[in-house]
Amino acid sequence: MNTMRAVVWEGPQRLRLATLPRPALLAPDDVLLRVTHASTCGTDLHIYRGAVPGFEPGTVIGHEFVGVVAAAGPAVKSLRPGLRAACADFIACGECESCAAGRHAQCAERRLFGFSGLQPRLDGGLAEYVRVPRADVALTPLADSADSRFGLLSGDVMPTALGALQRLALAPGERLAVVGAGPVGVLTSWLAARRGAEVLLLEANPARAARARSGGLAVAEIAVGQPLSDAAPGLAGMFDAAVDAVGGETGLKTALAALRPRGRLVGAGSQAGRFELDWGALMQREIALQFVIGDPIGLRGEVAAAMADCEPALDLMFSDRLRLDEVPDYFAALYRRERFKALVCVAEERT
Ligand SMILES: [Zn+2]
Ligand SMILES: [Zn+2]
Incomplete structure (x- = not known):
């Protein structure tokens, strides 16, 4: 038939x-x-x-x-x-x-x-x-x-991860924060680490964090819905580059908070709605913001x-x-x- x-x-x-x-x-x-x-x-x-x-x-x-x-x-x-x-x-x-x-x-x-x-x-x-x-x-x-x-x-998943890394053009030894230990976050971290970056995954879900750790990736567990400066003060402003692999307001804001001044961010998680960003602060910190579609x-x-x-x-x-x-x-x-x-x-x- x-x-x-x-x-x-x-x-x-x-x-x-x-x-x-x-x-x-x-x-x-x-x-x-x-x-x-x-x-x-x-x-x-x-x-x-x-x-x-x-x-x-x-x-x-x-x-x-x-x-x-x-x-x-x-x-x-x-x-x-x-x-x-x-x-x-x-x-x-x-x-x-x-x-x-x-x-x-x-x-x-x-x-x-x-x-x-x-x-x-x-x-x-x-x-x-x-x-x-x-x-x-x-x-x-x-x-x-x-x-x-x-x-x-x-x-x-691969072209999304590779596209994000291509846009960031990380130099060896640069510090990369990847927000979200879902498939895109995990593969992005994996590939970036293999290319010589110092990578930390930020994840709120304990099972996902454990899964990524079992693959040898470095993971920090962060609290959901809290500013990174409160949830993990030692991580805010510490990274040269960040990938948001979650999307929405939470993912993007967490990734932005992880960046040092003149840090660069690629949004790989899906964005559909509208929300406010503190554009003045982003400008004062000279943040570079880009998005990627795999x-x-x-x-x-x-x-x-x-x-x-x-x-x-x-x-x-x-x-x-x-x-x-x-x-x-x-x-x-x-x-x-x-x-x-x-x-x-x-x-x-x-x-
Ligand atoms: Zn897909
Ligand atoms: Zn065409």
Whole structure:
């Protein structure tokens, strides 16, 4: 039968394993990918709790997935059926000025997989099959020997971590604070430490702090919702650079408070709303503030080059191994921050 199982969003905190028609190729440059592995992500939690305006019930979620090409449109150049491939978490046109300059995250046609409402709906990869438009741009062939977990991280978490570090351009020995020991914070810290920075992770959740420590990372536990100067006075103003891997007001303000004068900050955690900052203080301290959206397409070469560095961290990056039908319940635990990140085994590599 031409059906598939997929995890769909039905409303706030309601996910369901649904049986849907298998997607068809709609454009000559589409690929139909048979998903073998997918992963959960903190970004999915905004969708899960119903925080995305206009998000359509029935949207298949999931933007981190790898698989095998099941069918390719006639205009697809780099992929053929049977080839293993990792997918970027978004699609881009590949032709505009932004794409030509390697800034695919700024393409006007950028659409995140597993997302709707703020963009035209693009069904995601927590499913047995996914249609990948602009396949030559979004998909990267994955060697048969490559760990699928590396392919999954290469779609979002790695380019976010690498993009943040690229913007900070840390000199050896510089002190970096990373706020939040979720997947992005942990991988950012891991890669920065390997590149010679002195890194401290700041985390409020004891289980997450312990998990990061078990991977050999230095972690300071901080109190939630308190200014850093009160929560951990010894850490305020101590760092040359900071990455906010939490987002929102708390994450950004904690990271700013960690910086010394002329410190530099990259916001990698998602920002959606509005809040006030003390701009006068930021100016007096000459703080540099930047944001990053992970660009798995623009940073494809950097991601591939960082594979060896990333390998020893793979066990640390995935806390659980699930089947597709276990995903809806897993999200409830992920939402309570009781879990970290799941490797979802959707199908065998070869069938
Ligand atoms: Zn993600
Ligand atoms: Zn473009």
